[in-house]
Amino acid sequence: MRTASLALALTLALQSAYSFSFPAVHSQRVCGVTGASSLPSFRCNAVGSSKTFLKSSKNWEVDHQASLTPKYWGDLARKNLDWFKDFSITTSGGFESGDVKWFEDGQLNACYNALDRHILAGKGDKVAIIYEADEAGDVTEMTYKQTLDRVSQIANMMKSEGVKKGDVVTVYMPMTPDVILTMLACARIGAVHSVVFAGFSEDAIADRIAAANSKFVFTTNVGLRGGKTIKLKQTVDNAIAKDRAKAIVEKVFLFKRTEEEVNFVEGRDIWADELLAKQSTTCEAEVMDAEDPLFILYTSGSTGSPKGILHTTGGYSLYAMHTTKTSFDLRDDDIYACVADAGWITGHTYICYGPLLNGATTTVFESTPLYPDEGRYWDMVERLKINVFYTAPTAIRSLMRFGDESPKKYDLSSLRVLGSVGEPINPAAWDWYHNVIGGGKATVVDTYWQTETGGHVACNLPGIHVAKAGSCRGGTYGIDMGILDPQTGEEQVGNDVDGVLVIKKPWPGMARTVLGDHERFMTTYLKPYPGNYFAGDGARRDEDGYIWVTGRTDDVINSSGHRIGSAEVESALVATDEVAQAAVVGFPHDIKGEGIACYVTLNNGVEMSDDMKKSLKMAVRSSIGPFATPDMIINAPALPMTRSGKIMRRILRKIAGGENEFGDTSTLADPSCVPVLVENARN
Numbered sequence: 117m118r119t120a121s122l123a124l125a126l127t128l129a130l131q132s133a134y135s136f137s138f139p140a141v142h143s144q145r146v147c148g149v150t151g152a153s154s155l156p157s158f159r160c161n162a163v164g165s166s167k168t169f170l171k172s173s174k175n176w177e178v179d180h181q182a183s184l185t186p187k188y189w190g191d192l193a194r195k196n197l198d199w200f201k202d203f204s205i206t207t208s209g210g211f212e213s214g215d216v217k218w219f220e221d222g223q224l225n226a227c228y229n230a231l232d233r234h235i236l237a238g239k240g241d242k243v244a245i246i247y248e249a250d251e252a253g254d255v256t257e258m259t260y261k262q263t264l265d266r267v268s269q270i271a272n273m274m275k276s277e278g279v280k281k282g283d284v285v286t287v288y289m290p291m292t293p294d295v296i297l298t299m300l301a302c303a304r305i306g307a308v309h310s311v312v313f314a315g316f317s318e319d320a321i322a323d324r325i326a327a328a329n330s331k332f333v334f335t336t337n338v339g340l341r342g343g344k345t346i347k348l349k350q351t352v353d354n355a356i357a358k359d360r361a362k363a364i365v366e367k368v369f370l371f372k373r374t375e376e377e378v379n380f381v382e383g384r385d386i387w388a389d390e391l392l393a394k395q396s397t398t399c400e401a402e403v404m405d406a407e408d409p410l411f412i413l414y415t416s417g418s419t420g421s422p423k424g425i426l427h428t429t430g431g432y433s434l435y436a437m438h439t440t441k442t443s444f445d446l447r448d449d450d451i452y453a454c455v456a457d458a459g460w461i462t463g464h465t466y467i468c469y470g471p472l473l474n475g476a477t478t479t480v481f482e483s484t485p486l487y488p489d490e491g492r493y494w495d496m497v498e499r500l501k502i503n504v505f506y507t508a509p510t511a512i513r514s515l516m517r518f519g520d521e522s523p524k525k526y527d528l529s530s531l532r533v534l535g536s537v538g539e540p541i542n543p544a545a546w547d548w549y550h551n552v553i554g555g556g557k558a559t560v561v562d563t564y565w566q567t568e569t570g571g572h573v574a575c576n577l578p579g580i581h582v583a584k585a586g587s588c589r590g591g592t593y594g595i596d597m598g599i600l601d602p603q604t605g606e607e608q609v610g611n612d613v614d615g616v617l618v619i620k621k622p623w624p625g626m627a628r629t630v631l632g633d634h635e636r637f638m639t640t641y642l643k644p645y646p647g648n649y650f651a652g653d654g655a656r657r658d659e660d661g662y663i664w665v666t667g668r669t670d671d672v673i674n675s676s677g678h679r680i681g682s683a684e685v686e687s688a689l690v691a692t693d694e695v696a697q698a699a700v701v702g703f704p705h706d707i708k709g710e711g712i713a714c715y716v717t718l719n720n721g722v723e724m725s726d727d728m729k730k731s732l733k734m735a736v737r738s739s740i741g742p743f744a745t746p747d748m749i750i751n752a753p754a755l756p757m758t759r760s761g762k763i764m765r766r767i768l769r770k771i772a773g774g775e776n777e778f779g780d781t782s783t784l785a786d787p788s789c790v791p792v793l794v795e796n797a798r799n
């Protein structure tokens with residue numbers, strides 16, 4: 117069902133019209149057919165007339181105001197989801213005590229809504245999943261009916277092996293449809309999935325199994341990515357061999373990606389393909405309370421171990437569905453492709469739940485943007501006739517390096533919406549995405565959000581807003597976004613202000629807690645600025661009312677779209693025999709957005725050398741995963757500390773970024789360490 121505003125958005129987009137919310141900008145814009153390239157950071161996505169501009173401007177503000185009410189979500193929930201039992205309370209609780217609930221006395225099942233509902237509506241033969249395997253052109257399609265059959269078999273297999281409602285199931289799988297189907301099968305029987313990105317190390321898996329007390333693990337013998345074989349089962353075996361996981365894991369469900377033989381533990385391991393083939397294709401969907409957990413997903417913070425972010429059934433489902441529909445202007449006959457990994461929140465919300473809850477056709481992409489060559493995405497877009505394509509600026513930048521020739525070989529005219537996620541998209545990448553990939557026509561949508569927000573919380577909506585390259589514009593439907601003074605917590609009203617980014621009202625898709633540690637949830641998100649959700653990002657609202665995320669205010673590093681806690685990298689380094697102390701920071705990196713720089717103080721008698729740098733990089737790789745491999749190891753006989761003993765990371769960031777101006781260093785206990793670090797960073 118479409119809301120009035122969405123219908124308007126569709127009409128506008130169909131007319132290839134744009135509209136705009138902030139009249140102040142309209143007067144200065146120079147938007148032509150392909151965008152305002154004369155203004156460096158100001159881009160428009162499509163052409164239109166000032167008539168549409170004025171009309172939509174008014175409507176967006178009215179629609180947005182209306183969306184900030186419980187009624188908006190209550191109406192949508194009834195219209196767009198099937199409930200086993202209707203709810204009478206739309207929302208309760210609040211930020212004060214962190215007890216936000218949505219639709220709490222309603223009952224539903226997320227898997228039923230993602231599959232059965234569409235089949236009952238006559239869409240059983242529609243393609244639900246297109247699987248683009250590692251080898252280009254190796255494509256398999258699954259209809260909604262086929263998807264439900266296999267999900268039901270996986271669900272029945274789980275039940276036959278003792279998985280029960282509420283159990284946490286760890287999923288460590290490559291990007292084949294089975295990872296999505298396993299998530300849905302968990303949802304079907306009320307088990308809580310905890311997907312661990314298949315690039316994480318055995319230590320990281322063991323930690324997550326232990327933290328969630330997860331008795332069941334799903335994996336495959338191997339994964340295939342970019343022509344390489346990844347030994348997933350072996351990593352799982354190594355993880356379970358660790359004491360903290362050994363005592364917990366009872367069963368390992370093992371899919372086959374290839375015929376490669378792997379270690380098989382009798383009594384614990386189960387060949388999933390064989391067992392599920394014997395299962396019935398019917399499995400009744402468990403009746404879940406709206407606030408029953410749907411999944412947990414571990415994410416990095418600035419301190420301590422990763423947090424198990426918990427999302428619940430009703431609110432998350434509605435929010436995933438609604439944002440997919442509105443942010444991408446998703447249409448029923450679209451071919452939709454989000455090329456993230458299921459192991460991150462983007463894969464959860466925008467490969468699995470969001471598209472399928474909308475009854476759309478989603479793509480599971482197993483390979484890399486560079487395999488077999490840098491034309492892989494564009495070859496896939498041409499072959500599959502993809503309309504909505506969603507990736508991260510880091511991928512765009514890595515492909516831009518190869519020039520325009522490669523994308524120009526392909527017919528990319530099917531593309532209508534180009535999504536971006538993970539960091540602000542820099543103007544050069546925006547231009548390339550819009551003009552070279554999108555032919556100057558496709559809308560670039562910059563989606564700002566987090567694991568904790570469940571779905572997009574800010575973006576320029578296609579057909580409704582004009583984009584500015586690098587700005588996520590502002591709060592989307594239902595999101596009341598604010599900027600606060602970081603010290604006083606006072607709201608910075610009006611335009612041309614900066615501070616910390618907050619959301620002022622609860623929304624259905626927000627995380628409810630950190631598994632097993634509600635106090636940590638409160639202290640991280642809800643206590644820093646009472647009455648608000650604190651995102652952990654800094655932001656500026658420009659003179660036209662557009663929000664620009666300026667990056668994390670904590671020590672989280674955003675490298676190649678992966679969220680990495682500096683504390684995790686530091687603890688991997690100090691766990692080695694050679695390192696006495698470590699300080700890890702992000703620094704600007706052309707392709708990755710941020711690179712990882714590690715300043716290490718070595719133990720007495722240990723010398724820094726190229727081999728030592730290599731071995732420390734390896735230590736981080738094996739402790740966290742290859743995606744966290746440091747870019748720089750810098751010998752730090754001493755670290756810049758304030759007199760109160762706090763490391764001044766600001767200076768470390770600047771040194772790693774090659775800067776020479778460090779601002780005020782007078783508060784340092786010993787400023788003489790700075791030139792030494794500058795020298796060492798250059799070697």
Ligand code: WTA
Pocket residue numbers: 415460461462536537538539540541562563564565566567568588651652653665667668674677678679
């Ligand atoms: C950053 C990824 C600017 C931000 C979905 C956030 C962004 C963190 C954007 C969450 C964007 C994500 N513009 N910054 N469009 N999207 N971020 O949990 O710092 O892996 O707090 O979720 O990524 O990372 P996470």
